[in-house]
Amino acid sequence: AQRVTQPEKLLSVFKGAPVELKCNYSYSGSPELFWYVQYSRQRLQLLLRHISRESIKGFTADLNKGETSFHLKKPFAQEEDSAMYYCALRFMYSGGGADGLTFGKGTHLIIQP
Amino acid sequence: GAVVSQHPSRVICKSGTSVKIECRSLDFQATTMFWYRQFPKQSLMLMATSNEGSKATYEQGVEKDKFLINHASLTLSTLTVTSAHPEDSSFYICSAKALGQGAMHFGDGTRLSIL
Numbered sequence: 001a002q003r004v005t006q007p008e009k010l011l012s013v014f015k016g017a018p019v020e021l022k023c024n025y026s027y028s029g030s031p032e033l034f035w036y037v038q039y040s041r042q043r044l045q046l047l048l049r050h051i052s053r054e055s056i057k058g059f060t061a062d063l064n065k066g067e068t069s070f071h072l073k074k075p076f077a078q079e080e081d082s083a084m085y086y087c088a089l090r091f092m093y094s095g096g097g098a099d100g101l102t103f104g105k106g107t108h109l110i111i112q113p
Numbered sequence: 114g115a116v117v118s119q120h121p122s123r124v125i126c127k128s129g130t131s132v133k134i135e136c137r138s139l140d141f142q143a144t145t146m147f148w149y150r151q152f153p154k155q156s157l158m159l160m161a162t163s164n165e166g167s168k169a170t171y172e173q174g175v176e177k178d179k180f181l182i183n184h185a186s187l188t189l190s191t192l193t194v195t196s197a198h199p200e201d202s203s204f205y206i207c208s209a210k211a212l213g214q215g216a217m218h219f220g221d222g223t224r225l226s227i228l
Contacts, residue, residue: 034217044157044206044219086157088217101147101208101217103157 002027002091006104013077014112021072021107023061023087032090033070035061036103039083047072047085057081077111084108116140117209119220127228128199134192134223136207143209146190147217148182151204163190197227 005024013019025031035047048056050063050070061072070087087104116139124132136146145164149157163169163184171177179201181193190209194201206222 036217044208046217102159106157 002029002089002102004087004089004102004104006085006087006107008107009105010108010110012110012112015079016076019072019074019077019081019109019111021085021087021109023070023072023104025068025070025087025089027089027091029092031063031065031068031070033061033063034088034090034101035059035070035072036086036088037083038086038106044086079111079113082109082111117143117207117218117220119207119223121223122221123224123226125226125228126197129196130227132194132197132225134194134205134207134225136190136192136209136220138188138209138211138218141209141211141218142187143190144187144212145210146184147208147210148180148190148192149206149208151206151222157206160192194225197225199227201225202227 003026007022034049036044037047038044048054048061059072059074061070063070084106086106089102091102118137118139120135126132147162148160150160151157159172160175160180161169161171161182163182165184165187169182179195184190202225204222204224207220208217210217
């Protein structure tokens with residue numbers, strides 16, 4: 001079965017420091033990965049997806065199939081980046097057709113001033 | 114952008130009551146909707162996946178008769194927690210996606226408290 005692992009429950013860095021949120025996955029099919037962010041008292045929202053290779057709010061993430069990783073990075077953290085971050089993997093149900101999304105347990109990122 | 118509306122946002126009711134939560138996609142047709150449960154300080158747990166017009170696919174360990182899911186139209190899915198008990202108290206979140214799109218759009222969630 002597919003699995004997403006985020007090893008850090010909590011990550012605290014100082015403003016201006018680099019940030020890396022780790023995400024590893026296991027999946028027998030072709031992976032499609034996402035990062036979702038949940039700011040305090042707001043809904044979950046898509047931050048970025050690997051297929052679009054974009055940079056949102058200064059964050060980037062590269063899919064490394066060899067290491068089965070999709071780490072989220074930002075060179076200089078800002079206080080407004082403080083939030084919960086979830087890595088997610090899109091998977092296909094057996095039999096084809098339908099797909100689902102498996103989430104990691106999330107990492108609480110705290111940016112200290 | 115795509116909007117998913119979830120209603121109600123907060124429910125408090127007595128043990129034994131059945132509670133219905135609605136999830137609507139407001140500006141797109143959601144061929145697939147998902148229901149999640151989030152316990153305090155824990156990750157989202159996928160409960161079931163529903164495709165419009167067909168029976169929902171439940172994750173292992175989720176009781177089908179307890180959590181009834183209906184996806185009667187391309188813009189509405191409902192989750193009914195039948196005969197709710199205090200252990201069903203949780204934060205329930207729905208999400209929806211359009212056909213052929215990988216991105217998920219989430220509702221604001223429903224805080225269910227069973228007394």
